[in-house]
Amino acid sequence: MEKLIDILDLSVPEINGLIEKAGDIMAHPDKYREKCRYKKMATLFFEPSTRTRLSFESAMYDLGGQVLGFSDAQSSSVSKGESVSDTVRTASIYSDIIVMRHPKEGAPLVASYKSEAPVINAGDGGHNHPTQTLTDLFTIQSEKGRLDNLTVGFCGDLKFGRTVHSLISALSRYRGVKFVLISPDELKLPSYIKDGVLVKNNLEFTETKDLESVMESLDVLYMTRVQRERFFNEEDYLRLKDSYILTPDKLKTAKSDMIILHPLPRVNEIHVSIDDDPRACYFKQVRNGKYIRMALILKMLGID
Amino acid sequence: MNIDSIKNGIVIDHIKAGQAMKLYSLLELDRLECPVAIIKNAQSKKMGKKDIIKIDTRMEVDLDIIGYVDPDITVNVIEDGKLVEKKHLQLPEMLRDVIKCKNPRCITSTENGIPHVFKLCDAGKKLYRCLYCETKAPDEN
Structure with a gap:
């Protein structure tokens, strides 16, 4: 596989296969300890990251491989004005697989055209974040036992929330999924997802500003952070940042087996008192992220 | 005339x-x-x-x-x-360097030497989107 830019680059059977493989790695980690021996992964992070970068690096180490790269554009020749194309072409000479995060939308696609090694998009601006989506799908499958016939609420920044866009695209291919979109007007889902995915495929969805009014209907609640770095105007960010704060009080009407997901980092949109609620699964997502990325690295490198 | x-x-x-x-x-x-x-x-x-x-x-x-x-x-x-x-003629599937993406968050806004490419997403609506960031083509007609 040459690239993973958009979650839709993977077919449903391929996603199901990755989820199955991740489960097997989790259950039998020793089987996989040497699978990537002598393989090198370049992590090119032009934008800060904690979980995604650490989970990719941890995944590669647990497969017996090596990691090189940078975690900040300022520590690479990008600070001298080098293009994405030249940076990636160079990195691909020294590595077997490239993982890239970039603030500009479409940068990993450009990289994939220039790279000699397979490229994984680890987040491009507010656009796509397919490996977070794999993590989310793996977590939903693990916790709910299925990916179909679910009512999934997306809450917060649906405009710039790339994890939301990718997850909606992915879930649109499973039967019986209903989408509940909860956001202020300014942060509504962009048309290329709403029209291009939900309307185009005739999927059931509702839009609301009121989280509590829809809480009881949800099987999955996907919370998101209002991302300061996506705003050109600080005033808009300050006005919208606290639009939704999930507290124990607001969960009173939620189903007892609803799960709460969040791609993290959070700021204050989920109160810390919810962390001990059995429905809170966002730290399970962090753990799951490493295993699904291990499965993905194996697939991209063509290793069983 | x-x-x-x-x-x-x-x-x-x-x-x-x-x-x-x-x-x-x-x-x-x-x-x-x-x-x-x-x-x-x-x-x-x-x-x-x-x-x-x-x-x-x-x-x-x-x-x-x-x-x-x-x-x-x-x-x-x-x-x-x-x-x-x-x-x-027919609507082309791809438009290369005909129109420019105006999304300031798109990689085409900073990366030199890459073509501006739009793909046809909905022929009925004559809807084109940027290949890189999926922003709608500017409506010039």
């Missing part, structure tokens, strides 16, 4: 009235040394009014650009004063 017929060249016909200059610009016909005639608001039985462009030389025109502006335009190839080919 009469414009001399051409002996060898291209006649771009059935252009919606008012769109000839846009097409002239997109096809970069200003770079040509040969005579180029732009006829605006010509009478048309089918369209009422139409524009026509006549290019007095043999050349390849970018049919994707013309198809993007309007797939109902016809391109006539003239040789020795006779019509030898009538090309019917």
Whole structure:
């Protein structure tokens, strides 16, 4: 596989296969300890990251491989004005697989055209974040036992929330999924997802500003952070940042087996008192992220 | 009003009235040394009014650009004063370096040397999106 830019680059059977493989790695980690021996992964992070970068690096180490790269554009020749194309072409000479995060939308696609090694998009601006989506799908499958016939609420920044866009695209291919979109007007889902995915495929969805009014209907609640770095105007960010704060009080009407997901980092949109609620699964997502990325690295490198 | 017929060249016909200059610009016909005639608001039985462009030389025109502006335009190839080919157009699947993405968050806003590419997402709505960031093409028609 040459690239993973958009979650839709993977077919449903391929996603199901990755989820199955991740489960097997989790259950039998020793089987996989040497699978990537002598393989090198370049992590090119032009934008800060904690979980995604650490989970990719941890995944590669647990497969017996090596990691090189940078975690900040300022520590690479990008600070001298080098293009994405030249940076990636160079990195691909020294590595077997490239993982890239970039603030500009479409940068990993450009990289994939220039790279000699397979490229994984680890987040491009507010656009796509397919490996977070794999993590989310793996977590939903693990916790709910299925990916179909679910009512999934997306809450917060649906405009710039790339994890939301990718997850909606992915879930649109499973039967019986209903989408509940909860956001202020300014942060509504962009048309290329709403029209291009939900309307185009005739999927059931509702839009609301009121989280509590829809809480009881949800099987999955996907919370998101209002991302300061996506705003050109600080005033808009300050006005919208606290639009939704999930507290124990607001969960009173939620189903007892609803799960709460969040791609993290959070700021204050989920109160810390919810962390001990059995429905809170966002730290399970962090753990799951490493295993699904291990499965993905194996697939991209063509290793069983 | 009469414009001399051409002996060898291209006649771009059935252009919606008012769109000839846009097409002239997109096809970069200003770079040509040969005579180029732009006829605006010509009478048309089918369209009422139409524009026509006549290019007095043999050349390849970018049919994707013309198809993007309007797939109902016809391109006539003239040789020795006779019509030898009538090309019917369609909306192109991809547009390369015809229009520019205006999303400031798109990689095309900072990366030099990459083409601006738009792909056709909905032919019925004539909807194009940027290949890189999926932003809608600017509506220029």
